[in-house]
Amino acid sequence: MILLTGGAGFIGANFVLDWLAHSDETVINLDKLTYAGNLENLASIADDPRHIFVQGDIGDTLLTSSLLARHQPRAVLNFAAESHVDRSIHGPEDFIQTNIVGTFHLLEAVRAYWGTLAAEARRDFRFLHVSTDEVYGSLRSDEPAFSETHAYEPNSPYSASKAASDHLVRAYHHTYGLPVLTTNCSNNYGPYHFPEKLIPLMIVNALAGRPLPVYGDGQQIRDWLYVTDHCSAIRRVLAAGRPGQTYNVGGWNEKPNLDIVHTVCGLLDELRPRADGKRYSEQITTVADRPGHDRRYAIDARKVEVELGWKPAETFATGIRKTVLWYLDNQQWVSNVQSGAYRDWVARNYGERVR
Numbered sequence: 001m002i003l004l005t006g007g008a009g010f011i012g013a014n015f016v017l018d019w020l021a022h023s024d025e026t027v028i029n030l031d032k033l034t035y036a037g038n039l040e041n042l043a044s045i046a047d048d049p050r051h052i053f054v055q056g057d058i059g060d061t062l063l064t065s066s067l068l069a070r071h072q073p074r075a076v077l078n079f080a081a082e083s084h085v086d087r088s089i090h091g092p093e094d095f096i097q098t099n100i101v102g103t104f105h106l107l108e109a110v111r112a113y114w115g116t117l118a119a120e121a122r123r124d125f126r127f128l129h130v131s132t133d134e135v136y137g138s139l140r141s142d143e144p145a146f147s148e149t150h151a152y153e154p155n156s157p158y159s160a161s162k163a164a165s166d167h168l169v170r171a172y173h174h175t176y177g178l179p180v181l182t183t184n185c186s187n188n189y190g191p192y193h194f195p196e197k198l199i200p201l202m203i204v205n206a207l208a209g210r211p212l213p214v215y216g217d218g219q220q221i222r223d224w225l226y227v228t229d230h231c232s233a234i235r236r237v238l239a240a241g242r243p244g245q246t247y248n249v250g251g252w253n254e255k256p257n258l259d260i261v262h263t264v265c266g267l268l269d270e271l272r273p274r275a276d277g278k279r280y281s282e283q284i285t286t287v288a289d290r291p292g293h294d295r296r297y298a299i300d301a302r303k304v305e306v307e308l309g310w311k312p313a314e315t316f317a318t319g320i321r322k323t324v325l326w327y328l329d330n331q332q333w334v335s336n337v338q339s340g341a342y343r344d345w346v347a348r349n350y351g352e353r354v355r
C-alpha cells in the first residue's frame with residue numbers, strides 16, 4: 001500500500017480517485033482537513049475498502065510513525081501543504097508550520113521507518129514530494145521555460161516555504177540516502193478546485209453575477225495543466241523516476257490570466273447563457289495587484305517526457321471545457337464549500353483590493 005498526505009484537497013483527492021481507478025493498491029490518506037480539505041471530494045469512494053482515511057497533521061510524528069509501523073507502506077507521497085499564495089501574504093505562519101516544519105517532521109518519521117525495513121524493501125521504498133514551479137521565481141518574457149536546474153528564486157511566503165521543503169527532501173537523500181523523488185508542477189485546474197483559485201473563482205463568481213476580479217493588468221502568465229495529467233505524471237515518476245531526481249511537470253500551455261478569464265466567460269456564454277442576454281465578460285473588473293506578483297511561469301517538461309515517457313492527455317481546450325462542465329454539474333459541491341469561513345476570506349482578500 002501507499003501512504004498519501006493531503007488527499008482531501010484538490011490535487012490529492014483527484015490523485016486518490018485516479019490511483020484507485022488504475023490500481024488495486026490500498027491508499028492511506030492522512031489529511032488535517034483544513035479549510036481546503038473536503039471529504040466530499042472523496043464521496044464516490046466512501047465505501048471503498050482500498051481507501052483508509054485518517055484525520056491528522058503531517059507534523060504529528062507520533063501519528064505518522066504509528067501509521068507507518070502499522071501499515072508498512074512501500075511509498076509515501078506528500079501532497080499536504082498550505083497552497084494559496086494570497087493567503088500566504090495575509091498570514092505566512094501556517095505555511096511555515098505545515099510546508100516546512102510539517103515536512104521536516106514527516107521526513108523524520110519516514111527516515112526512522114525506512115531504517116527498519118529489510119534490504120529489498122529499503123531499496124524499493126520511495127518518498128515522493130509534490131512541489132511547484134513557483135520555487136523557481138518569475139521569468140521575463142524572453143527567458144526559456146524552467147528546467148530542473150533553474151536556480152531557486154521563490155518570491156512569496158508560499159513559494160519560499162515550498163522551496164525550503166524541497167531543500168529538506170533533497171538533503172534527506174544526500175545525507176541519509178532516503179530514496180526521494182520531487183515533482184515541480186505548473187498551475188493545475190479541474191474538478192474539486194477550491195474556488196479561491198483563479199479558474200474556479202471566475203466560474204463561481206460569473207454564475208453568481210459577481211465581479212470577476214483580475215489582479216493588475218491581467219497579463220501575468222501561468223502554464224496550465226489539467227489535474228488528472230498531473231496525477232498521471234506523479235504515478236509515472238513514482239513507478240520509474242530515479243531516486244534523488246526532480247521532475248518538472250507542465251502542459252506547455254502558457255496563457256495570460258485575462259485570456260483564461262475570457263475563455264471561461266466564452267464557455268459559460270455557450271453552456272449557460274446569462275438570463276439578460278449579456279456576456280459574462282462584462283463582469284470582468286481589474287483590482288489592485290497581488291504584492292510581489294510573479295509575472296510569468298513556464299515549465300520545460302522534456303525530462304519527464306523523454307526519460308519517463310509521460311505526456312499530458314488533455315489540451316487546454318479540452319481540459320477547460322471539462323472543468324466548466326464539472327462546475328455546472330456540481331453546483332451543490334460549490335455551495336457546500338462556500339461556508340462562512342470562505343465568505344470571510346473573500347471579504348478579506350478582495351475588500352481591500354477594490355480600486
Ligand code: NAD
Nearest residue numbers: 006008009010011032033034036037057058080081083188
Ligand atoms: P489544497 O490546498 O487544495 O489541499 C491541501 C490539502 O492538504 C488539504 O486537504 C488540507 O486539509 C491538507 N493539509 C494542509 N495542512 C496539512 C497538515 N499540516 N497535515 C495534513 N494535511 C494538511 O492544495 P492542492 O492545490 O491540492 O495542492 C497539493 C500539493 O500540490 C501542494 O503541496 C501544492 O504545493 C502542490 N502544487 C499545487 C499546484 C496547484 O496548481 N494547485 C501546482 C503544483 C504543485
Ligand code: DAU
Nearest residue numbers: 083084085132133134186187196197198213214215220257
Ligand atoms: O504554479 C503552481 C501554483 O499555482 C501552485 O503551487 C499553487 O498552489 C497554486 O495556488 C497556483 O498558484 P497561483 O498563484 O499561480 O494561482 P492562483 O489561482 O491563485 O492565481 C493564478 C493567477 O491569477 C495569478 O497570476 C494571480 C491571478 N489571480 C488570482 C485570483 C485568485 C487574479 O487575477 N485574480 C484572482 O482573484
